[in-house]
Amino acid sequence: MDNPSNDIPLKPTSVRKCETVCIFGTGDFGRSFGTKMLQCGYNVVYGSRNPQSSNLIPKGAKVLSHEEAILESSIIVLAIHRENYDFLTQLSGQLNGKVLVDVSNNLKMNQYKESNAEYLASLVPGANVVKAFNTVSAWALQSGTLDASRQVFVCGDDVTAKDMVMDIARAIGLTPLDQGTLLSAKEVENYPLQLFPMWKLPMYICIGFTVLIFLYCLLTEVIHPYATTRENTLYLVVMTIPNRVFPIVSLILLALVYLPGIIAAFLQLYRGTKYSRFPDWLDKWMLCRKQLGLVALAYAFLHAIYTFMIPIRYYVRWWSDQYTISQVTTPHEFSGYYAWFSDSYIALGILGFFFYLLLGITSLPSVSNAVNWREFRFVQSKLGYLTLVLCTAHTLLYGRDRFLYGSAYKWFLPPAFVVSLIIPCAVLVLKFITVIPCLDSRITKIRQGWERKAQS
Amino acid sequence: MDNPSNDIPLKPTSVRKCETVCIFGTGDFGRSFGTKMLQCGYNVVYGSRNPQSSNLIPKGAKVLSHEEAILESSIIVLAIHRENYDFLTQLSGQLNGKVLVDVSNNLKMNQYKESNAEYLASLVPGANVVKAFNTVSAWALQSGTLDASRQVFVCGDDVTAKDMVMDIARAIGLTPLDQGTLLSAKEVENYPLQLFPMWKLPMYICIGFTVLIFLYCLLTEVIHPYATTRENTLYLVVMTIPNRVFPIVSLILLALVYLPGIIAAFLQLYRGTKYSRFPDWLDKWMLCRKQLGLVALAYAFLHAIYTFMIPIRYYVRWWSDQYTISQVTTPHEFSGYYAWFSDSYIALGILGFFFYLLLGITSLPSVSNAVNWREFRFVQSKLGYLTLVLCTAHTLLYGRDRFLYGSAYKWFLPPAFVVSLIIPCAVLVLKFITVIPCLDSRITKIRQGWERKAQS
Amino acid sequence: MDNPSNDIPLKPTSVRKCETVCIFGTGDFGRSFGTKMLQCGYNVVYGSRNPQSSNLIPKGAKVLSHEEAILESSIIVLAIHRENYDFLTQLSGQLNGKVLVDVSNNLKMNQYKESNAEYLASLVPGANVVKAFNTVSAWALQSGTLDASRQVFVCGDDVTAKDMVMDIARAIGLTPLDQGTLLSAKEVENYPLQLFPMWKLPMYICIGFTVLIFLYCLLTEVIHPYATTRENTLYLVVMTIPNRVFPIVSLILLALVYLPGIIAAFLQLYRGTKYSRFPDWLDKWMLCRKQLGLVALAYAFLHAIYTFMIPIRYYVRWWSDQYTISQVTTPHEFSGYYAWFSDSYIALGILGFFFYLLLGITSLPSVSNAVNWREFRFVQSKLGYLTLVLCTAHTLLYGRDRFLYGSAYKWFLPPAFVVSLIIPCAVLVLKFITVIPCLDSRITKIRQGWERKAQS
Incomplete structure (x- = not known):
């Protein structure tokens, strides 16, 4: 040689x-x-x-x-x-x-x-x-x-x-x-x-929802009791109301991460092609899904920490003491029903948070660079919907049948958790529709390049 | 110029x-x-x-x-x-x-x-x-x-x-x-x-142990009480049993991360050379150690969150109330012994979890790329064994002398924590043996290329 | 073509x-x-x-x-x-x-x-x-x-x-x-x-402060009660004292991350130029700020976990039970004042920890590589000071007016939280001074290359 x-x-x-x-x-x-x-x-x-x-x-x-x-x-x-x-x-x-x-x-x-x-x-x-x-x-x-x-x-x-x-x-x-x-x-x-150009829209959406839900909770939990019974519950704004706002906004934002994909699927179904451009707002929305999801994760994290700290709060300890003392004279029965409910919604919340975190970790640049497209789609789509299902179920079980009772409605306003469930449930129902075999196969065909016009 | x-x-x-x-x-x-x-x-x-x-x-x-x-x-x-x-x-x-x-x-x-x-x-x-x-x-x-x-x-x-x-x-x-x-x-x-090819074996191992330990706990904590006293404790499957399964499987998996390295060392000692190939199963095992460790971390994380939520559970609050009320009539003495034990196993668990997380963070591609081989080995080996020691000690202290009492044995089955300690303790004992000076120097020589045959 | x-x-x-x-x-x-x-x-x-x-x-x-x-x-x-x-x-x-x-x-x-x-x-x-x-x-x-x-x-x-x-x-x-x-x-x-060369100085600083604060707490909380009332509180060293040492050292280290930048600004102001070298110790200090911050984050994390585990500790549960029982005979009034204080310092702590974590995440190599200089400075400087303010406020509210009462002083030593506030408060005051318009514009000019000498 x-x-x-x-x-x-x-x-x-x-x-x-x-x-x-x-x-x-x-x-x-x-x-x-x-x-x-x-x-x-x-x-x-x-x-x-x-x-x-x-x-x-x-x-x-x-x-x-x-x-x-x-x-x-x-x-x-x-x-x-x-x-x-x-x-x-x-x-x-x-x-x-x-x-x-x-x-x-x-x-x-x-x-x-x-x-x-x-x-x-x-x-x-x-x-x-x-x-x-x-x-x-x-x-x-x-x-x-x-x-x-x-x-x-x-x-x-x-x-x-x-x-x-x-x-x-x-x-x-x-x-x-x-x-x-x-x-x-x-x-x-x-x-x-640039100063975080991709984060502007998600931050505005997040701030908008946060203010809205905060005011809603303020109305039903601070202003309503004061107006009706002169009870001063203003101290709730420090921890109780934030710990209601964070999970609600987090769940809504998580649903908003998956909504544009569904809208896009329906649009493609309606148009019968994938080769026409999406409207501009949908494009922008789709491009900021990662950031929306991370903001949602941040709120879920805050909800978790706020919840961990509940037993340490003076307010909670005082009420819990009163409850214990009340049992000295009139013992309460152990309710297997409540034990199931309480444990179930906590467990669902923990699992939801766990998959939330997994989604967040796979969003780290170095991790997402190490997985291929198929793996990334698996995590972001399959695990994403699993997270959404778990978190929605967590909220549903937390609320249980409370939305049925008139006493839960202040000034005809439903409890805040009912408000938070509207978008996630809508997303899950719509997603369920697109998974129906006949629609699913049509969407798959369109995404592979098939066009209705070209056939006719 | x-x-x-x-x-x-x-x-x-x-x-x-x-x-x-x-x-x-x-x-x-x-x-x-x-x-x-x-x-x-x-x-x-x-x-x-x-x-x-x-x-x-x-x-x-x-x-x-x-x-x-x-x-x-x-x-x-x-x-x-x-x-x-x-x-x-x-x-x-x-x-x-x-x-x-x-x-x-x-x-x-x-x-x-x-x-x-x-x-x-x-x-x-x-x-x-x-x-x-x-x-x-x-x-x-x-x-x-x-x-x-x-x-x-x-x-x-x-x-x-x-x-x-x-x-x-x-x-x-x-x-x-x-x-x-x-x-x-x-x-x-x-x-x-590919769809996470490196994760398949660790996932199978993890699922296998999870099912096994879950059934074990189900048998001793739900079926045994029902069979002996007709007590219905099925609600334990939602949180109590998972929070037993997660730490046990996590500890076993962590031990399994370090076991193949020890087996390899003994194999090399026995063969007197490092130039013969390991059996195929050992090779495969060694290649999925990182993934095994990350699954173990995920379970440790779930154990931590489940534990943080304990005081909020209705089941726990009810029993805690009963205990408090029982003290109204017959006050309990403060036991410095229990205070030591309870604080110690909690503190060991926290520190173990902390080093667990450190190990996880250094597994992130961008972090492990930023450290050199010596630093990586220091973290993954030294900190890894420290984590294993802390978590094993956490479990040992949690169990204390309970394994001695016959009442802890259901149908002659030891409490679950005893089961979880077998592999970690074995790994620690074997590791301790390889660290004995005369064996350690021999292994080091073999790993540097020395061969028994070549000498003879 | x-x-x-x-x-x-x-x-x-x-x-x-x-x-x-x-x-x-x-x-x-x-x-x-x-x-x-x-x-x-x-x-x-x-x-x-x-x-x-x-x-x-x-x-x-x-x-x-x-x-x-x-x-x-x-x-x-x-x-x-x-x-x-x-x-x-x-x-x-x-x-x-x-x-x-x-x-x-x-x-x-x-x-x-x-x-x-x-x-x-x-x-x-x-x-x-x-x-x-x-x-x-x-x-x-x-x-x-x-x-x-x-x-x-x-x-x-x-x-x-x-x-x-x-x-x-x-x-x-x-x-x-x-x-x-x-x-x-x-x-x-x-x-x-190399074995983590950049981590040596931060680790020494951290260990030094940890030992110092630990001994301080040991003196005031274990040795003082034993010396004065023969009360044995040695079990506090397992969880209570660490959970005091971690937040104190964490806060001090966080303040030390921002102190060198302020010293540098004053030095430049005094010298009227940025073209003379900083003293060697300042250079070294500035180069290990990231590591200092990460150690501070680790301690803050440990503080958080230790705090989450508080309600599970036998020691805490026993005392809490005694307190509850004492209320059976002599009911305590609900104090809105305490509810505010307790919730406020907890909420500040949570938010501080949240921004702490954000700072940590942006320190990950893959994340910090994905942001530009302006974004990095925004996060590390603006969010960093926000974190310091939140954590300092958390500590201030935790202590409230306790430093005023003589009973809080053991052997004339102030409570540990007072000690922890010295450096952070000094940093915040100095930072506040550099933000005063006339000084701020001078520093900005100097950093853009203006020199006093060159003008004269």
Whole structure:
């Protein structure tokens, strides 16, 4: 066998150890970046309009004019604002074939029609523009406390230029992620300006329901007793009412996670095809299901903890003592019926919470990346519906036949748990309908690409 | 210093922006994939047997004959079933040097002797076959709800061809993962057909023990009282018996996590070498230890929650009330002995659960990836045995000397907690033996490669 | 459009399928690695001083002299200790252009001045040295139980050589991670020798405070009653005192997470610049904030579980029974005031714990990688302070006005909760000062790079 390694093109990579990086701009990022590069053994050259005012640059770096600095290095990091890119057009000739790294960020998302990097590429068409490092803060670079994401999104049209930038990122301890061509620059520039964009809608929905249910409970449990019997039960707002609001909103949100999928199925059944777009609101709803589910889990968790703390509350202990004392004189019979009911709804609640948590754990990025599509669907769909069934049954058993008694109705308002059951029960009934064999097979056919029109 | 960037081979990557992708097959995946590619700014050409029946293709795409379509693009995505690959042999000439992307999946694992991609490569030897996108569902592509893994496994013999396919994957928002050469195609094709393959054995073991212990508790706590005193204690099956089954099975499973390691050590001691294979059952057992441990953790979690809920149960509150009332007339002395015992087994249980959870958290893929081998072994071995010791001590203290009294034996059956202690105590004793210096040093030597035979 | 795929340089990658790998060294790692390579379809050749003593090599592998073995392969894996590298100088000629894989590990961190890989590169300057596989244990390779990190850190000066090694890593099911040039070899070699280096300082701090607070509680709650009234309350050390130590230390540690940031802000304010280095102790403190926070969370978790178990403790049940019985004869009034207080501090504690957990979840590597810098700062700073405020308020309400009464002071020592409030309150007050508009705008300016000196 001959020796294939002789075919390997031996690049002079050893020069990399004393590579020079040129930085334009001595602002905060420019200086922090330069300091970091110097620490990692690179030579650093700053390009400046007046190389004499060099009191701000880190020790060990040179300051030259822009023209001279370019000659020293094959990579130029542009740590200046987009507004000041114009002067680069004069340097077009020298920049030809160089790697220009755009690290800029904007103040608002989609501030300009084209991304800064694409704008730069149009100004200096001969240079290989690479977008990178815009997600890294100067503060993080300097303090070394890269607690947050070490990911550096890198995009650019030239693969070799990208590789050079990714090597620098690795050298200073960051994880470069290739985001493809410069077309992705807009997305890369928008990224650090986002503040949980996927969480806005779920948070609004959650806050809306929380306020609504809270006011409902306040009306029936605090205002009603005060209005009718002058009884002051305002202390209930601290723990009793929250521990009613959390499970109710949690159950409603969990049902809302599965409702859009059912609506979509019925829409596809009605249209007889899956190739027409869903209405916009349905699309948005479907995209935030994971976040909705996690908010629901958070509320379920709070409900669990509030419930664990019940026996410790002074209010509960006092009433429980009164109840015990009342039995000293008139003993109560043990009721097997109540024992069954109490244990059953508690057990259902525990199991529901357990599967809730399982769903949450499989939503962790590292876990969901480790399962395949079939496994993910199994967990999120099968286990999801199991959770919904368990939690709905938990609420039904908790309420038992109480909704039948007039005394449970305050000002004709049913107890809060009745309100909470409307959406979950509707979802379960609708889901049950789609599982009926004839409808199920039709939906499956449509989802596999079958179309009613195409048949006719 | 001279300018190394001049050496960079400037590829005409700008053509990528208006790249054309050819798709064979207008089935569900073909159409979804084409729609997605069009949205991302690619040109899409469909190759079809009869290009006139084009009512199904997405808007903006062209439909041509297979021969014409190939000429338009350097990448051909094959969205057809393996059974229909034959016709490609006729196109062998035109496909020479092209990148052929095999996206096919099978219905069963290892359905064919060779993977679809390798079969394809044998049919069209001149093409660069790349396996990719088979883990991505058409539904996910079309709805944009890529909740599950965004990972695209890519494998192929030609690096440049792979890179082109990985760029497409990135363009449509997926994360390509290089899986090496086409040899991996079989594994890549099997991947989406798996449903938690590593979890099957642990689940069977867990279900087996759960049923067994449940029946044992049913016999001693429900059937025995009914048979002897006609007392109806069936309500215990809802919470009391599960809260006995969960901790017992959890402890047994935790012990089973550490048992195979000990068996392996004794086997190596006996054989005097580590270079002979373990029996198959031991290998399988060792490979599912992580899953066994996680199931054990789930049961421990359920035990914890069930225990937190004890004071809220009607059954418990009723009996506790009776006990309190009984003290009104005949006061009970405070027993420092019981206070010690009760607090100790609770505290041991809490600490055991805490380390259990730590073990679970370090099993999360992102956490275990962030620790090195030495740290992982420290956590999983040292902390694991600490957990086992704490949980066994928790059970021992819970039971105290109760196993001595005849009244605790129903039909000569010991209380359930005695049953649960057999395996954990055995594991701890055996582990203790392997830690004895003379044995320990021998095992260490064997694990470092020493062999008894080699010495003689 | 012309056909760009014709430009793709078709490498003869098909030879890779029957690639030969040469291994020097038949020690444990050498044999395990060879066995694994054979299983994956590679040819394996061992290079040995005396090729006749070949009883230890895996079946299917050839053993040759060093010189002959080199000729068979382009990759040589060096599974020998650094001490035995010398003989390679004689093979310098044959090794020219070959890929030399250094898999060695040292016994101590920074054992030698230069890394083993760099030492190797200096011995054989013509070879392309790649550092890899040192984090993989022979045991893991052989048993197939790669439970721990599958990550293989790869570094080397030649990109093509690195790629070849990374392909081998992928072939045997590992995940190669490019760590840049051979400069990183030292770090790569130190990596497997670390045992949670970032956790040492936080653990010492935590243990210190735990012991201190434990002794404080022991003094006031066990020794003081014994010394004054001969009352034996030693059983409190099992649960009551730990459940006091955990929350106190947790709160102090949480405050210590936020203290260095405030100190840094005041230091920058005083110095009028951010470009002078922080003192070393502050740097170290800031780097272990995440770990400190996680230890604090662990303690908060233990506090929560201990609290959930309170009603089940024999000690608590006995005293609660006595209290109930005492009410039979002299009924106690329901106190709305206590109901408010009790519910409020419990609710604050629950919410504090909830946000604590959120902080912990966002510290998981996979979660923190999925959020951008702005989102991470929002969670860790805003939510962090919210947690601190909630937990401090929880403690304040728990203590209420008790610190005013002389009876709460044992030997002039204030109750433990007073001690726990000192640092958190100080942190909150200092933080409040930095948020005052005039100071806040100054700090913001300084952090954006403004300097007092530069202005003057």
